[in-house]
Amino acid sequence: MHMDRLREIYNYREMIYMMVRRDLRGRYKGSVLGFFWTFLNPLLQLGVYTIVFSIILRSDIEKYYLYLFIALIPWLFMANSVQGGATCVLAQKSMVTKIYFPRQVLPITHVTTGFVNMLLCFVVVFLVAGFSVGLNIMALPYLIPTMVIEYILALGLCFIAAAVTVYFRDMEHILGIAVMAWQFLSPIMYPPDIVPERLQPIFNLNPMTPITSAYRSVLYYKRPPDLTTMLAALAMGLVFLVFGWFLFEKMQRHFAEEL
Amino acid sequence: MENNIAISCRNLTKDFKVYFDKGSSLKEKILFRNRRRYEDRIVLDDVSFDVKKGEAIGIIGENGCGKSTLLKLLSRILYPDNGTVEIEGRVSALIELGAGFHPDMSGRENIYTNASIFGLKKEEIDDRLQAIIDFSELGDYIDNPVRTYSSGMYMRLAFAVAINVDADVLLVDEILAVGDAAFQAKCFNRLREIKAAGTTIVIVSHSLGQIEQICERSLWICDGKIRAEGSPREVHPAYLDFMNRRNEHEPAPEPPVEEEEQPKNRWGNGNVRISALRLFTDGGEEVVENVQLGTSLRVEMEYACKRPLKKPQLNISFYRTDGVLCYATGLMVEDELGTAMTGQGTVTMEIGRILLLPAQYSIDVSITGEDGFAYDDWHDARRFVMCCPQVEPGIVRLEHTWECTQAPDAKETNATEGDGEPCRKKNP
Numbered sequence A: 001m002h003m004d005r006l007r008e009i010y011n012y013r014e015m016i017y018m019m020v021r022r023d024l025r026g027r028y029k030g031s032v033l034g035f036f037w038t039f040l041n042p043l044l045q046l047g048v049y050t051i052v053f054s055i056i057l058r059s060d061i062e063k064y065y066l067y068l069f070i071a072l073i074p075w076l077f078m079a080n081s082v083q084g085g086a087t088c089v090l091a092q093k094s095m096v097t098k099i100y101f102p103r104q105v106l107p108i109t110h111v112t113t114g115f116v117n118m119l120l121c122f123v124v125v126f127l128v129a130g131f132s133v134g135l136n137i138m139a140l141p142y143l144i145p146t147m148v149i150e151y152i153l154a155l156g157l158c159f160i161a162a163a164v165t166v167y168f169r170d171m172e173h174i175l176g177i178a179v180m181a182w183q184f185l186s187p188i189m190y191p192p193d194i195v196p197e198r199l200q201p202i203f204n205l206n207p208m209t210p211i212t213s214a215y216r217s218v219l220y221y222k223r224p225p226d227l228t229t230m231l232a233a234l235a236m237g238l239v240f241l242v243f244g245w246f247l248f249e250k251m252q253r254h255f256a257e258e259l
Numbered sequence B: 001m002e003n004n005i006a007i008s009c010r011n012l013t014k015d016f017k018v019y020f021d022k023g024s025s026l027k028e029k030i031l032f033r034n035r036r037r038y039e040d041r042i043v044l045d046d047v048s049f050d051v052k053k054g055e056a057i058g059i060i061g062e063n064g065c066g067k068s069t070l071l072k073l074l075s076r077i078l079y080p081d082n083g084t085v086e087i088e089g090r091v092s093a094l095i096e097l098g099a100g101f102h103p104d105m106s107g108r109e110n111i112y113t114n115a116s117i118f119g120l121k122k123e124e125i126d127d128r129l130q131a132i133i134d135f136s137e138l139g140d141y142i143d144n145p146v147r148t149y150s151s152g153m154y155m156r157l158a159f160a161v162a163i164n165v166d167a168d169v170l171l172v173d174e175i176l177a178v179g180d181a182a183f184q185a186k187c188f189n190r191l192r193e194i195k196a197a198g199t200t201i202v203i204v205s206h207s208l209g210q211i212e213q214i215c216e217r218s219l220w221i222c223d224g225k226i227r228a229e230g231s232p233r234e235v236h237p238a239y240l241d242f243m244n245r246r247n248e249h250e251p252a253p254e255p256p257v258e259e260e261e262q263p264k265n266r267w268g269n270g271n272v273r274i275s276a277l278r279l280f281t282d283g284g285e286e287v288v289e290n291v292q293l294g295t296s297l298r299v300e301m302e303y304a305c306k307r308p309l310k311k312p313q314l315n316i317s318f319y320r321t322d323g324v325l326c327y328a329t330g331l332m333v334e335d336e337l338g339t340a341m342t343g344q345g346t347v348t349m350e351i352g353r354i355l356l357l358p359a360q361y362s363i364d365v366s367i368t369g370e371d372g373f374a375y376d377d378w379h380d381a382r383r384f385v386m387c388c389p390q391v392e393p394g395i396v397r398l399e400h401t402w403e404c405t406q407a408p409d410a411k412e413t414n415a416t417e418g419d420g421e422p423c424r425k426k427n428p
Helices: A002-011 A013-027 A034-056 A064-083 A090-098 A105-132 A140-167 A171-185 A197-204 A208-219 A227-258 B026-031 B067-074 B107-117 B122-136 B139-143 B151-163 B181-196 B208-214 B232-249 B333-337 B410-415
Strands: B005-019 B038-052 B056-060 B082-087 B091-094 B169-173 B200-204 B217-222 B225-230 B272-281 B290-292 B297-305 B313-320 B325-332 B344-351 B360-368 B374-387 B401-404 B423-426
Touching: A002 A013, A002 A227, A013 A034, A013 A105, A013 B107, A013 B122, A034 A064, A034 A105, A064 A105, A064 A140, A064 A171, A064 A208, A090 A227, A105 A140, A140 A171, A140 A208, A140 A227, A197 A208, A208 A227, B005 B067, B005 B200, B038 B067, B038 B082, B038 B200, B038 B217, B038 B225, B056 B067, B056 B208, B056 B232, B067 B082, B067 B091, B067 B169, B067 B200, B091 B151, B107 B122, B107 B139, B107 B151, B122 B139, B122 B151, B151 B181, B181 B200, B181 B208, B200 B208, B208 B232, B217 B232, B225 B232, B232 B374, B272 B290, B272 B360, B272 B374, B297 B313, B297 B360, B325 B333, B333 B344
Parallel strands: B056 B200, B056 B217, B091 B169, B169 B200, B290 B374
Antiparallel strands: B005 B038, B005 B082, B217 B225, B272 B297, B297 B344, B313 B325, B313 B360, B360 B374, B401 B423
C-alpha cells in the first residue's frame, strides 16, 4: 500500500514540479522587481543584521553578521516548512475537496518550494561568505548531505503539521509560538557551546543543532562537519519523516470531509 | 473483478457527521462540548453496482440524495466507511474545472499546471497541448495571462484541459453548463467521441435529456439507496413521476387531479393531456401504417388542459423502434399561441419531406413545465413504418447530388465514348 503510494507520487512528479514553479514564479509576480526579490530579500535582511549587530548589539564573535546569516537562511526554510506547512492542505481546500491527487503532493510541494528558495538564497550566502572569509572548495560538497538531511526533517515535520492542522485548527497558532521557541533553543543566534554542560545532552537532541553546526562548519569555519553528528541528524530526520508519512497517510483519508 | 467490468462498487456505505454547531478550534472543542452535538446522516447505504467497460451511465436523483457523494467516492476524494470501490485504469474526474489556475500566468502555462494536477506527465501534456488549445478556441489569447480572460474563455480553457485527459474512466459532474450553446454542443460531441473511443463514463446531472442522449443506463439514487436502475427511457419517467408527486404533496399543494387509470407508457401529473396524435400524408389522408420516404408528413396533436400551465413546452421525439433517437425537437407553445395554454387545442407539425430510412419508428410526445417536470409524457404514442423502394443503410437520407469529373486521358478516353465532360446524376 505504501509502495503504491510512493509510486503514485512519483507519477505525479509533474504536478509537484508545476506547483513549485507556479509558487516560486507567482510569489513576486506583479511586483516591479519580480523574481529579483528572491535575492534582494536575504540581502536586505543581512543589511539589517549587520547594522544591528555591529553598531548596537556588538557581539564577541568575529564577523557575527556572517555567523548569524549562515544559520539563519537554513532556519528560515525550516521555520517556513513547519509553520507555513501547517496550512498547506487547508489553503488548497477547493482542490482537496474536488479533485483526486495524492495528498502528499501538497506538503512535498510546500517544502520543495521553500527548499528551492533556500538554494537561491545560498547564491547570496556564497557571495557574502566568499568576500568575507573565503570559501573552502574541499568543504563545500558537505553542504549537499547537510541540505538533504534538513529537507528530510522539514518534510517529516511538514507532514505532521499539515495533517494535524486539518483536524485541529489551533495547531497553526500553537506552532507559531513553538517555532519561535525552537528558534531560541537552536544555536542560531549563539554558539552551541554557551549552553550549560548538564543541558548539553538534551540540547543535542534538537535536530536543528547538528544541522546548524554543519552549515556553519562548512561556510564559517571552512572545514568539513563532524560526521557522527551528521548521522545523528540524519537518523532524527528519518524518524520524523517515517512517522510523518504514516500519520499523514492515515489522516488524509478524511481530509475532504473535514475541510 | 471480471474482465469486462470497469467499475465495481460493493456495499458502499458512507455517513457524515452533521454538526449542529461545528467548531474545530481548541476553545470550541473544550468549552462547547455539549454544543458539539451531531447526528450521523447516512448518505449512501449499501450501494452496489457494476459498470461495464465502455458503458456510459447516468446518476440521477434529487438534491442531497447522495449522488455527488457517490461520484466523490468513485474519484477517491472521499473514502467509504464500508464497502469497496474498484476501478480499472486511469480515472479522470470533471468535477472541478480550472484547478490550480494562476491568474498571472499565461493560458499555456496554466494548461501545464492544470493538466499535471490530473496526473499527466510532461510528455503527455506536450502531446495534447495543441488539441487543448484548438478545443478551447482561444487562439492567440493562449499566451495572455488568464486574469485577462472573460469568464467564458476561462471556462473554455478549463474544460478543454479536462476533456483532453484521455482517461479510461471519466467521471462528470454537472459541467456541461459551460460557455455558450455552441461550446456546450461541442463539449457534448467531444463526450460522445470519448465514449466512442471506449471510455467508461459516469455522469451526474440534473439534465435528464443529456443523460438520455449519451447513457445506456441510469441509476436513480433516492435517500442513499438505488431506487431504480435500467435504461434511461424506463427510469426517467418513473423518476419524474416521483418528483412530481413529491412536489405536489409538499409546500403549496395544487388541488389534486383525479387519478385516471394510466397506461404503462404514460406519465405526468395530468394537468394537460395529449388526447390524440394523428399522422397525415401529402393528400391529407390519415396514415394507417406506412409512410413513403420523401413525402410530406403532418403530425397533429390535440390537447386538453385541466388548468392553466406555466410556460409549457411541447416535445416530440422520433425513435427507431430499436431505441435509436433519430430526431427530437420542442416548441414553446405559449410563444406560438401568443397566449397562455388553456382549454383545448391542436398543435400541428409539418414535416416538408420525411427522409427517415425504411424501418419502424415510434413517436414520443410530452408537455413539460419550465422546470422540466412532465405534465404529460406519452411514450410510444404512435408507430409508423417508413417505406422506400431503394435500400440504403443508415438512419436518415441526406439529400444530395453527385458530380464526377475526370481529366481527359489520351488513349483511354478515345477508346471509350467518354469525352472528359463532367457527368451528372441527380439522386431521384
